Amino acid sequence: xxxxxxxxxSETESCPPATSKRQAILNAAADVFAEDGFAAASIxxxxxxxxxxxxxxxxxxxxxxxxxxxxxxxxxxxxxADFFRVxxxxxxxxxxxxxxxxxxxxxxLRKAVCDPNGRWLRKLVETEGGRFPELFETWKxxxxxxxxxxIAARLAQLALAGYLDIEDPALAARQYxxxxxxxxRINQQIGRPTPEEEVDRMAREAxxxxxxxxxxx
Amino acid sequence: xxxxxxxxxSETESCPPATSKRQAILNAAADVFAEDGFAAASIxxxxxxxxxxxxxxxxxxxxxxxxxxxxxxxxxxxxxADFFRVxxxxxxxxxxxxxxxxxxxxxxLRKAVCDPNGRWLRKLVETEGGRFPELFETWKxxxxxxxxxxIAARLAQLALAGYLDIEDPALAARQYxxxxxxxxRINQQIGRPTPEEEVDRMAREAxxxxxxxxxxx
DNA sequence: AATATTTTGGACAGTATTGTCCAATTGGTC
DNA sequence: GACCAATTGGACAATACTGTCCAAAATATT
Numbered sequence: 001x002x003x004x005x006x007x008x009x010s011e012t013e014s015c016p017p018a019t020s021k022r023q024a025i026l027n028a029a030a031d032v033f034a035e036d037g038f039a040a041a042s043i044x045x046x047x048x049x050x051x052x053x054x055x056x057x058x059x060x061x062x063x064x065x066x067x068x069x070x071x072x073x074x075x076x077x078x079x080x081a082d083f084f085r086v087x088x089x090x091x092x093x094x095x096x097x098x099x100x101x102x103x104x105x106x107x108x109l110r111k112a113v114c115d116p117n118g119r120w121l122r123k124l125v126e127t128e129g130g131r132f133p134e135l136f137e138t139w140k141x142x143x144x145x146x147x148x149x150x151i152a153a154r155l156a157q158l159a160l161a162g163y164l165d166i167e168d169p170a171l172a173a174r175q176y177x178x179x180x181x182x183x184x185r186i187n188q189q190i191g192r193p194t195p196e197e198e199v200d201r202m203a204r205e206a207x208x209x210x211x212x213x214x215x216x217x
Numbered sequence: 218x219x220x221x222x223x224x225x226x227s228e229t230e231s232c233p234p235a236t237s238k239r240q241a242i243l244n245a246a247a248d249v250f251a252e253d254g255f256a257a258a259s260i261x262x263x264x265x266x267x268x269x270x271x272x273x274x275x276x277x278x279x280x281x282x283x284x285x286x287x288x289x290x291x292x293x294x295x296x297x298a299d300f301f302r303v304x305x306x307x308x309x310x311x312x313x314x315x316x317x318x319x320x321x322x323x324x325x326l327r328k329a330v331c332d333p334n335g336r337w338l339r340k341l342v343e344t345e346g347g348r349f350p351e352l353f354e355t356w357k358x359x360x361x362x363x364x365x366x367x368i369a370a371r372l373a374q375l376a377l378a379g380y381l382d383i384e385d386p387a388l389a390a391r392q393y394x395x396x397x398x399x400x401x402r403i404n405q406q407i408g409r410p411t412p413e414e415e416v417d418r419m420a421r422e423a424x425x426x427x428x429x430x431x432x433x434x
Numbered sequence: 435a436a437t438a439t440t441t442t443g444g445a446c447a448g449t450a451t452t453g454t455c456c457a458a459t460t461g462g463t464c
Numbered sequence: 465g466a467c468c469a470a471t472t473g474g475a476c477a478a479t480a481c482t483g484t485c486c487a488a489a490a491t492a493t494t
Contacts, residue, residue: 021471035347039257042451053472058453126402127344130252175426178399182391185343209392213430238441259481270442275483 022060024050029061029071034120038068038128072124072135079117080142083150086111090154097163098211105180106203113184114194148173155214164214172214179206239277241267246278246288251337255285255345289341289352296334297359300367303328307371314380315428322397323420330401331411365390372431381431389431396423 028050032041043064047054061067086108091100112118121139129136152173159166166172183202184194245267249258260281264271278284303325308317329335338356346353369390376383383389400419401411 037254037256037344039254043453044451054452055454055473056471059470063453123343126340127254171422174399175396175422178395179392182395205388205392209430213426217434260483261481271482272443272484273441276440280483 021050021052021056025052025057025060025067026071026074028052029067030075030120033068033071034123034127038064038131043067068132069135072121072138075117075121075124076138076142079112079115079121080146082115082117083108083112083147087150087154092154092157093161094158094163097158097215098207101211102203102207105207106200109180109184109199109203113181114199148177151176163216165216166214175213176206176210179210182206238267238269238273242269242274242277242284243288243291246284247292247337250285250288251340251344255281255348260284285349286352289338289355292334292338292341293355293359296329296332296338297363299332299334300325300329300364304367304371309371309374310378311375311380314375314432315424318428319420319424322424323417326397326401326416326420330398331416365394368393380433382433383431392430393423393427396427399423 025046029041029046032046032049035041036045043054043057046067047057050057057067061070086104089107090104091097094100125136125139129139148170152169155164155166155172155176156169158164159169164172180202182205183198242263246258246263249263249266252258253262260271260274263284264274267274274284278287303321306324307321308314311317342353342356346356365387369386372381372383372389372393373386375381376386381389397419399422400415
């Protein structure tokens with residue numbers, strides 16, 4: 001479980017020593033912070049999981065607060081990038097709306113909600129948001145601030161094209177996301193990965209109900 | 218905010234001194250555990266907030282693990298009782314379905330989701346569920362295990378009476394709850410109390426969408 | 435008013451953590 | 465092969481927390 005550093009940073013692999021250790025630390029830190037919370041996460045545990053000495057952690061990332069901030073910033077970026085990559089697959093001129101929206105939903109769940117980045121970020125925000133208001137604000141800016149409007153815009157597009165019957169796209173977007181997450185909190189927040197067929201079922205059921213509410217009749 | 222002890226434990230009120238201090242400790246512990254997480258919550262902070270010496274905490278509740286278990290058990294009970302009290306107000310033979318279901322939704326949000334007990338419990342489960350599998354199991358038994366089926370049964374009743382068009386009541390119940398919680402996670406998990414008119418709006422929007430999906434047409 | 439019980443505040447050992455310093459070692463570079 | 469930067473492991477002081485003990489004080493009971 002030592003993390004394969006090469007697979008993570010797809011950039012220049014010419015400087016493996018410094019970068020790869022730094023990445024290993026960041027990955028380990030993300031895990032430990034998410035599992036134990038900020039206060040209970042020990043630098044030793046992070047160093048051990050990264051396969052690195054404690055001193056190296058301090059050399060590369062500074063103190064615990066800074067390490068935490070860097071981790072959050074990195075994961076926020078990755079998660080945001082993942083989301084907008086998936087968003088490109090949103091159906092614009094579907095021939096079979098339910099089928100295509102279901103496929104998009106499954107993709108969104110898999111790549112931007114169930115994936116480790118999204119999970120850890122959400123859990124961190126829930127766990128530490130109260131004590132790191134700055135973190136909470138940052139997350140809100142990237143999460144609800146950018147993602148929901150983006151979804152709303154796509155839904156509005158579909159509505160305008162006559163595929164959907166929506167009065168308030170922003171509300172529809174929030175409810176769409178809520179329906180997608182229906183069965184997520186229960187099993188997932190614990191850390192267990194969600195099985196593939198579960199994801200498909202969730203996407204199918206959420207999309208079906210969403211279209212019953214907002215589909216053209 | 219010192220808790221009115223009489224209202225809480227409905228048993229023998231002949232011993233106010235011991236019981237009231239014990240209650241103060243339990244309430245303070247619930248707050249601190251929820252705010253800081255189990256690991257970062259210090260007994261000193263709990264004692265201080267309860268207005269009690271640290272020793273008294275140990276005298277009354279034993280060590281930190283036991284204190285935590287008692288707190289969770291107590292809040293679980295209270296939360297469950299609140300929920301089923303609200304459930305009695307579920308409309309069975311409505312004349313105006315949307316109006317009555319909206320009122321019930323608002324009540325449910327107010328008394329069983331937004332209220333401190335429900336909030337703290339959810340946050341504790343999310344925060345500590347991984348490290349206290351037993352707590353997680355207990356919560357699952359009381360939460361999804363009892364509440365969702367209860368909601369499903371009521372919805373099935375309405376469907377059978379011709380008010381709704383539902384194939385899978387269990388799924389409809391989960392989606393109903395998900396819709397209710399649409400805007401909850403964003404603002405609420407931080408600890409801010411949700412304003413009254415917000416709750417009403419959420420109940421109205423969730424119910425409207427739910428009925429668009431599952432109402433008889 | 436006298437007595438029993440609870441509570442208090444402080445001291446205490448044991449443990450864990452953070453963040454720093456440094457000498458020795460490693461690994462890659464010229 | 466020699467050099468240089470990064471890494472290591474360990475020692476270290478400072479701090480914080482748990483859980484226990486105890487004598488003094490406050491509170492309730494008789």
